[in-house]
Amino acid sequence: MAGGVIATDSGSNQDFPGKLTGQVLICTTIAAFGGLMFGYDVGISGGVTGMDEFLMKFFPNVYIRKHHAHENNYCKFADEYLQLFTSSLYLAAIIASCAASIMCKKFGRKPTMQAASVFFLVGAILNVTASKLSMLILGRLFLGAGVGCGNQAVPLFITEIAPPKYRGGLNVCFQLLITIGILIANLVNYLTSNIKHYGWRISLGGAAVPAIFLLIGSFIIVETPASLVERGKKERGLKTLKRIRGVDDVQKEFEEIVRATEISNQIKNPFRELLKRPSIPPVICGTIIHVFQQFTGINVVMFYAPVLFQTMGFGSNASLLSAVITGTVNSLSTVIAIFSVDKAGRRKLLIFGASVCLIAQCAIGGLLKAYLTETSKVPGGTAKLVVGLICLYVNGFAWSWGPLGWLISSEVYPLETRSGGFFLAVGTNMFCTFLIAQSFLSMLCTMQAYIYFFFAAWLVTMIIFVAAMLPETKGISIDEMVERVWKKHWFWKRFYNSTDIERPKASIQLEQQDKPNQ
Numbered sequence: 358m359a360g361g362v363i364a365t366d367s368g369s370n371q372d373f374p375g376k377l378t379g380q381v382l383i384c385t386t387i388a389a390f391g392g393l394m395f396g397y398d399v400g401i402s403g404g405v406t407g408m409d410e411f412l413m414k415f416f417p418n419v420y421i422r423k424h425h426a427h428e429n430n431y432c433k434f435a436d437e438y439l440q441l442f443t444s445s446l447y448l449a450a451i452i453a454s455c456a457a458s459i460m461c462k463k464f465g466r467k468p469t470m471q472a473a474s475v476f477f478l479v480g481a482i483l484n485v486t487a488s489k490l491s492m493l494i495l496g497r498l499f500l501g502a503g504v505g506c507g508n509q510a511v512p513l514f515i516t517e518i519a520p521p522k523y524r525g526g527l528n529v530c531f532q533l534l535i536t537i538g539i540l541i542a543n544l545v546n547y548l549t550s551n552i553k554h555y556g557w558r559i560s561l562g563g564a565a566v567p568a569i570f571l572l573i574g575s576f577i578i579v580e581t582p583a584s585l586v587e588r589g590k591k592e593r594g595l596k597t598l599k600r601i602r603g604v605d606d607v608q609k610e611f612e613e614i615v616r617a618t619e620i621s622n623q624i625k626n627p628f629r630e631l632l633k634r635p636s637i638p639p640v641i642c643g644t645i646i647h648v649f650q651q652f653t654g655i656n657v658v659m660f661y662a663p664v665l666f667q668t669m670g671f672g673s674n675a676s677l678l679s680a681v682i683t684g685t686v687n688s689l690s691t692v693i694a695i696f697s698v699d700k701a702g703r704r705k706l707l708i709f710g711a712s713v714c715l716i717a718q719c720a721i722g723g724l725l726k727a728y729l730t731e732t733s734k735v736p737g738g739t740a741k742l743v744v745g746l747i748c749l750y751v752n753g754f755a756w757s758w759g760p761l762g763w764l765i766s767s768e769v770y771p772l773e774t775r776s777g778g779f780f781l782a783v784g785t786n787m788f789c790t791f792l793i794a795q796s797f798l799s800m801l802c803t804m805q806a807y808i809y810f811f812f813a814a815w816l817v818t819m820i821i822f823v824a825a826m827l828p829e830t831k832g833i834s835i836d837e838m839v840e841r842v843w844k845k846h847w848f849w850k851r852f853y854n855s856t857d858i859e860r861p862k863a864s865i866q867l868e869q870q871d872k873p874n875q
């Protein structure tokens with residue numbers, strides 16, 4: 358998962374002094390290993406679940422079905438436990454991200470990242486040494502706890518540490534790192550698939566590498582000024598801000614951090630706040646965007662691409678290589694988003710991206726319906742065309758719904774409901790990812806080629822929703838979100854009347870003494 362809560366207003370404060378210092382770059386690079394860890398785990402499971410030795414050891418029934426000459430192509434991999442191997446991670450991540458949002462607030466971003474790397478390390482060790490299925494699943498649950506902690510703390514850390522004018526770009530960079538993690542996983546799977554007996558162990562154990570980097574690195578990085586202020590350590594927060602900006606003139610930015618923190622501290626129960634009438638429009642838009650992001654079907658490709666390619670009749674190696682190709686397209690296309698997101702506008706990119714995905718899904722569904730029967734393989738040329746179409750589909754996703762899902766859900770909320778709203782977004786995303794991971798192989802077996810039209814129907818729905826209901830948020834600052842976006846929208850304006858919005862005011866007072874940690 359990418360994106361994050363932008364702790365202060367990113368829209369109106371482009372002119373704070375301070376540059377992209379070495380400190381910021383080192384801290385961001387270290388934290389970025391959190392994105393890589395997540396991406397690695399997204400990308401690794403599909404390749405591993407296609408490896409014969411792995412299947413023989415943990416899923417012998419799937420192994421027999423895969424090699425059975427008369428087995429239905431679409432049902433070779435349909436197995437609840439195999440799906441659970443992939444999906445369990447997301448179940449654990451939902452719970453962990455809830456605990457991590459509290460931990461982030463109470464203890465800071467740095468310890469939460471340390472916890473993430475420890476969970477990742479334990480998960481990777483359990484997976485590398487797994488002798489039975491229960492150990493494998495337990496390892497995935499630990500990895501999920503790491504994902505939950507990392508995905509709450511890392512984006513928050515990166516956006517808080519970055520100078521305001523670089524926040525939008527760095528937000529999308531986190532998504533880029535996830536895609537690089539997925540690509541590395543695809544490559545590792547490709548290389549280890551020929552190592553007899555323990556290739557899959559190397560693949561799963563690879564998750565430990567970014568975890569070790571993050572663990573060691575998290576002792577080097579600074580805590581963010583926003584987190585220090587939030588926990589009553591204003592003096593240290595100011596000192597840290599001067600250090601990371603490389604200038605002494607940081608008063609304006611610091612006051613903005615104090616203001617943002619005071620507003621969010623005045624909200625005792627952010628979730629109750631989300632139930633109030635004026636919160637309904639951002640809650641609906643910020644949450645549904647994640648349901649839609651997952652129902653583009655992207656994780657079918659990210660998790661199960663090698664399995665899908667084997668379903669079409671590709672050999673193991675060709676399938677893993679094809680996954681490397683789609684992974685490369687994913688990373689490269691995400692770079693486009695970094696440059697276009699603040700120019701083209703969110704709505705245009707979402708509609709155009711979904712249209713590209715729609716065309717690709719319909720074409721893939723049509724080709725498989727025509728050429729892939731229950732028992733015969735797809736002819737070579739057509740199979741290559743399908744790989745090309747999957748690349749087109751991934752490309753359409755990577756510069757639209759991928760990064761924008763996260764960006765939009767972090768910017769539609771006014772400051773006072775932003776952290777609660779973002780938590781809702783992360784939870785929804787994880788839950789829908791779990792649903793897709795847990796049900797896709799069974800759905801493929803039942804619906805066969807029609808599964809692609811199922812996702813196409815979702816894509817049509819999301820194009821209509823964006824066109825009719827989603828307001829444009831490009832270039833709008835947090836303070837103006839309600840007045841300029843929601844109150845002006847043809848439909849959502851009915852949720853507001855002039856007395857509705859009494860936004861909390863914060864007094865800016867710098868204290869000489871740090872308060873004790875709360």
Ligand code: BGC
Binds near residue numbers: 539655759760786
């Ligand atoms: C999604 C992930 C997905 C990734 C693919 C992210 O935006 O949230 O579920 O695996 O993009 O690049």
